[in-house]
Amino acid sequence: MRKDSWTRWISARSDPVPQKGSLFDGVSARAHEVLVEGIDASLRLHSAGWSDEVPISKLRSLARDAKRLRVGRSDVDGWSLVLDQPVADDLLALLPAEQRYGRWIDRIGLLPALGVLGAVTASVVIIGYTAPQWIAPHVPFSWERRLGSATVGDFGPRRCRGAQGEEALNALVEKVAPGAAKGPDGIRIAALDVPIFNAAALPGGYIVVLKPAITETNPDALAGVIAHEVAHVRRRHVTKALIRELGIGALIRLFAGDVGANAEQLLDLSYSRADEAQADADAMDMLRRANIDPRPTAALFRRLATQSPDFSAEFLQSHPLSSTRARGFAATFDPKAHYIPVLSGAQANALSKICLK
Amino acid sequence: MDDVASAPAAEHSRAIEFTGDMRDYVRIAATNALLTLFTLFIYRSWAKARSRRYLWSNTRFIDDELQWTGTGKEMFIGFLFVALFLGALGLAINIGLPALAIREGPAIAFLVLIGIYMFGMFLYGLARFRGLRYRLSRTTWRGIRGGSDDGGWRYGVKAIGYYLAAFFVGGLLYPWAQSKLWNERWNKMSFGPERFEANMTSDDTRGAFFLFWFSLVIGSLVLGAIIGVMHPGNPNESSPFLSLIFYAAVGLAYLRFVTAYYQAAAQWTRVGDLEFRFTAEYKDWLKFYATTVGLAIITLGLAMFIYDFRRWRFVIGHLEAYGTVDVDALTQSRTAVPRDAEGFLDALDIGAF
Numbered sequence: 001m002r003k004d005s006w007t008r009w010i011s012a013r014s015d016p017v018p019q020k021g022s023l024f025d026g027v028s029a030r031a032h033e034v035l036v037e038g039i040d041a042s043l044r045l046h047s048a049g050w051s052d053e054v055p056i057s058k059l060r061s062l063a064r065d066a067k068r069l070r071v072g073r074s075d076v077d078g079w080s081l082v083l084d085q086p087v088a089d090d091l092l093a094l095l096p097a098e099q100r101y102g103r104w105i106d107r108i109g110l111l112p113a114l115g116v117l118g119a120v121t122a123s124v125v126i127i128g129y130t131a132p133q134w135i136a137p138h139v140p141f142s143w144e145r146r147l148g149s150a151t152v153g154d155f156g157p158r159r160c161r162g163a164q165g166e167e168a169l170n171a172l173v174e175k176v177a178p179g180a181a182k183g184p185d186g187i188r189i190a191a192l193d194v195p196i197f198n199a200a201a202l203p204g205g206y207i208v209v210l211k212p213a214i215t216e217t218n219p220d221a222l223a224g225v226i227a228h229e230v231a232h233v234r235r236r237h238v239t240k241a242l243i244r245e246l247g248i249g250a251l252i253r254l255f256a257g258d259v260g261a262n263a264e265q266l267l268d269l270s271y272s273r274a275d276e277a278q279a280d281a282d283a284m285d286m287l288r289r290a291n292i293d294p295r296p297t298a299a300l301f302r303r304l305a306t307q308s309p310d311f312s313a314e315f316l317q318s319h320p321l322s323s324t325r326a327r328g329f330a331a332t333f334d335p336k337a338h339y340i341p342v343l344s345g346a347q348a349n350a351l352s353k354i355c356l357k
Numbered sequence: 358m359d360d361v362a363s364a365p366a367a368e369h370s371r372a373i374e375f376t377g378d379m380r381d382y383v384r385i386a387a388t389n390a391l392l393t394l395f396t397l398f399i400y401r402s403w404a405k406a407r408s409r410r411y412l413w414s415n416t417r418f419i420d421d422e423l424q425w426t427g428t429g430k431e432m433f434i435g436f437l438f439v440a441l442f443l444g445a446l447g448l449a450i451n452i453g454l455p456a457l458a459i460r461e462g463p464a465i466a467f468l469v470l471i472g473i474y475m476f477g478m479f480l481y482g483l484a485r486f487r488g489l490r491y492r493l494s495r496t497t498w499r500g501i502r503g504g505s506d507d508g509g510w511r512y513g514v515k516a517i518g519y520y521l522a523a524f525f526v527g528g529l530l531y532p533w534a535q536s537k538l539w540n541e542r543w544n545k546m547s548f549g550p551e552r553f554e555a556n557m558t559s560d561d562t563r564g565a566f567f568l569f570w571f572s573l574v575i576g577s578l579v580l581g582a583i584i585g586v587m588h589p590g591n592p593n594e595s596s597p598f599l600s601l602i603f604y605a606a607v608g609l610a611y612l613r614f615v616t617a618y619y620q621a622a623a624q625w626t627r628v629g630d631l632e633f634r635f636t637a638e639y640k641d642w643l644k645f646y647a648t649t650v651g652l653a654i655i656t657l658g659l660a661m662f663i664y665d666f667r668r669w670r671f672v673i674g675h676l677e678a679y680g681t682v683d684v685d686a687l688t689q690s691r692t693a694v695p696r697d698a699e700g701f702l703d704a705l706d707i708g709a710f
Binding site for chain 1: 396407549689
């Protein structure tokens with residue numbers, strides 16, 4: 001121990017001996033033999049009849065191992081100086097430290113950096129997860145409507161255009177949610193001739209009902225389904241999903257590729273489950289206020305739960321378990337209430353023919 | 358040092374040699390993985406730069422090591438720029454295409470989809486070209502770097518043509534397209550003042566490719582026939598065991614093509630007075646991939662973190678160079694330094710070379 005410090009003291013006291021090095025000047029591939037000395041804040045390089053001084057601040061570490069040490073210059077393309085190890089301590093102290101993880105992480109150390117980064121990452125994920133919830137209500141509906149009309153337009157050639165049927169469909173919306181279909185921001189609903197049992201709320205207050213959801217149910221059950229989609233629109237669930245997709249969804253897909261996409265899908269699913277439950281609760285309220293019997297809706301979900309998976313897979317994927325939902329709707333049935341059919345016989349008849357040309 | 362560095366130089370038996378140590382690299386790979394995870398994958402670019410700095414600086418050519426001068430920051434910016442562009446494009450396609458199908462009908466949407474696929478081929482070509490250009494521009498040897506002044510746009514357009522040609526004759530023209538595109542790329546690249554010259558033809562790779570092609574086509578037919586006999590009336594029935602044999606056979610046949618392709622590519626590419634040979638034989642490739650699969654199974658996939666090291670060691674270990682380099686004539690490259698790094702390659706997730 002003592003002997004060690006003694007030698008170091010000696011070497012520190014002795015005059016610095018210039019170290020030999022090879023210089024590549026970045027102009028040609030020729031190596032120049034040079035002597036290297038550290039002088040204050042610069043490196044003095046010289047050989048016979050030539051000398052140069054390089055500010056230490058311009059140096060950067062390129063490589064370092066047991067045999068050689070190589071530094072480059074941030075201001076000269078290709079310039080590099082190679083020193084054989086061991087490099088004298090006083091010279092070594094002047095040279096830039098080896099870059100390892102990156103400038104910022106090297107400065108504070110790996111473990112503290114992991115701590116900071118972990119905390120930041122966790123907050124980003126938490127904010128990304130919750131932000132759509134509180135941003136969605138503040139997005140002007142007109143923006144969303146513009147996006148919706150740009151993508152959906154007038155619903156295209158598949159739209160079922162039976163005039164009286166469409167009137168009945170709109171009447172149905174008015175019944176479950178009075179005033180919802182009125183005004184410039186009103187809900188726009190259409191039936192599409194697509195052979196899948198489903199209904200969906202799209203950006204901008206557009207609701208589509210696919211043909212089997214009309215022809216294979218009765219108007220009261222359809223009222224339950226539509227009330228559910230109206231709730232999605234009113235609660236801005238669609239907006240929320242869009243923001244999530246554009247925000248953390250894009251972030252995850254951007255950097256994480258496939259692994260992240262799977263994780264994101266899980267995230268997405270748990271989100272929509274909570275929203276779906278809320279939309280169901282709202283729908284039950286709407287049916288009650290409109291004096292519509294909830295039992296047909298319950299029966300529809302019971303039927304979907306027992307149907308072959310092919311039939312209801314599309315519907316089930318994005319909605320809660322049908323049997324649970326059936327129980328929820330059935331529970332709101334009030335034996336003392338005087339329920340009235342949501343549509344008149346003529347309206348119901350017109351609705352069933354909405355997709356006939 | 359000598360005025361003229363000759364290869365193979367007297368002090369080393371090989372002109373190109375990889376001197377890296379797996380234990381050093383494992384340390385780099387482990388911390389890279391940790392930091393990548395803790396930064397929501399943002400550190401990926403810095404991880405790549407770190408890994409390359411190690412691999413390059415442990416690769417000796419004649420008497421000096423290569424240096425990787427690319428930075429994580431520039432790779433990240435390049436990636437971000439391209440990823441945002443592609444992300445916006447992807448979003449437009451995702452929203453626009455179904456809307457188009459509803460509004461204009463499926464025929465128009467299909468045509469647009471074909472256009473998108475062709476644009477995808479263009480981007481793929483562009484990515485490979487610019488990725489190569491970037492790597493050369495960030496690789497220095499004795500202070501001299503490579504590069505190209507070509508942006509690769511024409512290459513991208515040509516790539517569409519070659520890929521389509523290969524596609525329309527059942528893939529049989531693939532080796533021809535591959536060799537043509539190899540030449541197209543490399544003939545636009547330079548190191549210092551020296552242009553690369555690539556004259557690869559499909560003469561050396563055709564045979565191996567046909568073998569692969571036949572094993573794929575005949576194999577599918579035989580597999581279909583066997584399953585048809587075993588499960589009459591149910592053509593969708595699958596047999597995992599037979600499929601495994603099929604994929605293994607096709608994979609082995611493809612590896613023959615890879616062997617021939619690397620050998621031919623090295624043999625027909627030169628720069629200045631330097632010629633190259635790639636000495637990996639079929640058995641070497643077999644061993645490499647068998648080890649890769651074995652390691653992946655044993656380590657439950659963790660071996661993927663050292664794949665770059667193993668791959669580099671394999672490629673450098675089988676690469677030989679002949680000829681002399683005049684160090685006074687090898688002056689600094691005058692090519693522009695690309696600023697998009699390898700953003701396209703990164704964003705499209707395409708491998709090296």
